[in-house]
Amino acid sequence: MWVYEKKLEHPVKIKSKDLQMAKFLMAQYGGPDGELGASIRYLSQRYTMPTGKTKGLLTDIGTEELAHVEMIAAMIYQLTKDASPEEMKAAGLGAHFTEHDNAIYPADANGIPWTGAYIQSIGDPITDLTEDMAAEVATVYEQQCDEYGSTRYIPPNY
Amino acid sequence: MEYGNQSCENLLLKLQELTFAAVDLNLYLDNHPENKNALADFNAITRELNKLKKLYEAENGPLTNFGCSESKYPWEWVNDPWPWEII
Numbered sequence: 001m002w003v004y005e006k007k008l009e010h011p012v013k014i015k016s017k018d019l020q021m022a023k024f025l026m027a028q029y030g031g032p033d034g035e036l037g038a039s040i041r042y043l044s045q046r047y048t049m050p051t052g053k054t055k056g057l058l059t060d061i062g063t064e065e066l067a068h069v070e071m072i073a074a075m076i077y078q079l080t081k082d083a084s085p086e087e088m089k090a091a092g093l094g095a096h097f098t099e100h101d102n103a104i105y106p107a108d109a110n111g112i113p114w115t116g117a118y119i120q121s122i123g124d125p126i127t128d129l130t131e132d133m134a135a136e137v138a139t140v141y142e143q144q145c146d147e148y149g150s151t152r153y154i155p156p157n158y
Numbered sequence: 159m160e161y162g163n164q165s166c167e168n169l170l171l172k173l174q175e176l177t178f179a180a181v182d183l184n185l186y187l188d189n190h191p192e193n194k195n196a197l198a199d200f201n202a203i204t205r206e207l208n209k210l211k212k213l214y215e216a217e218n219g220p221l222t223n224f225g226c227s228e229s230k231y232p233w234e235w236v237n238d239p240w241p242w243e244i245i
Contacts, residue, residue, distance in 0.1 A: 003224050008241045009181070010174060015245060057188040064181055074242035 002063070009067040014078040019091030022079035023109055024147055029072045030106030030114035033135055039065035041119040041135065045128045054125060073104045169214045170244075173221075176207045 028034045042062030049055045080088070080102050088097040095111050106114040120131050164172070183200040190196060211221055219234030220227035229235060 001224070003222050003226050005177075005222050006235075006241060007170060007173065007177075007221060009177065011171065011244075012242070013245050053188060053191070057185065060181075060185055060188055064185075070241070077242050078245060 008071055008074060009064070010071060012071055012074040012078065014075060017081070017083055017087075018079050019083055019087060019093055022076045023092055023096075024144060025072060025076055025079070025109075026107060026111075027109040028144070029069065029076060029104075029108075031108035032118040034108070034114070035065050035068040035072055036106050036114050037118045038135060039063075039069060040116065041121065041132065044119065044121040045132070048121075048123045048125075049128075050125055054129075077104055166214075166217055169210065169217070173207070173210055173214055176203055176210065179203050180207060 030036055039062050042058045042065065046055050046058035046062065049058060080093070083091075083093075083102060085094075085097050088094055088102070096105070096107075099105075108114070120128070122128060180200065180203050183196055183203065186196050187193065187200060211227075215221055215227055219237055220229050223235060
């Protein structure tokens with residue numbers, strides 16, 4: 001089973017509205033390479049992993065990805081808090097407002113709802129882990145850093 | 159480490175820092191169960207974390223649900239703020 005811890009994994013304290021950034025961040029929430037997909041991918045694949053190590057690792061990273069889902073959702077919540085329908089429309093979130101008001105909904109930056117079709121769990125550990133590595137490649141992070149002119153994402157050294 | 163006079167905000171930040179370290183060490187140990195240094199660090203951080211959680215919960219109510227933390231009366235779990243509301 002799971003328990004909930006009433007705190008974020010890392011603080012999220014965004015004091016100003018930025019609807020354009022909220023829209024882009026949706027990619028990381030409900031997009032094909034987003035956190036929700038990562039979590040469901042690992043938590044589905046873990047059942048048929050061959051060893052205690054791989055079952056444990058996928059349980060733990062699948063759980064941690066849920067904490068990432070929560071941080072991204074908190075960011076989108078704070079970035080769009082108190083935005084008017086007109087402001088949402090001007091930022092390209094008019095359709096989001098029509099269907100979800102200012103609520104948090106797992107879709108990508110284009111409004112396409114998250115789907116289990118983004119992930120695979122095929123029962124062969126090498127195939128599953130290869131999919132996991134592809135999904136973890138930092139392309140989405142890099143593109144988002146480029147959009148904001150910030151430092152490029154530097155992958156950790158393993 | 160002593161946390162006696164820390165504000166709630168500092169306590170929460172310290173909790174987040176220790177949890178971050180615990181998560182990373184946990185994931186490392188999943189792949190390296192026989193690394194004694196990593197295990198010693200993990201256990202030391204976990205002890206520190208449990209101590210700090212008790213201090214934080216005495217002021218702010220339960221951090222975890224479903225039987226992991228006790229509550230004072232009335233049931234404190236439902237109290238605001240929730241994590242996404244702490245700005």
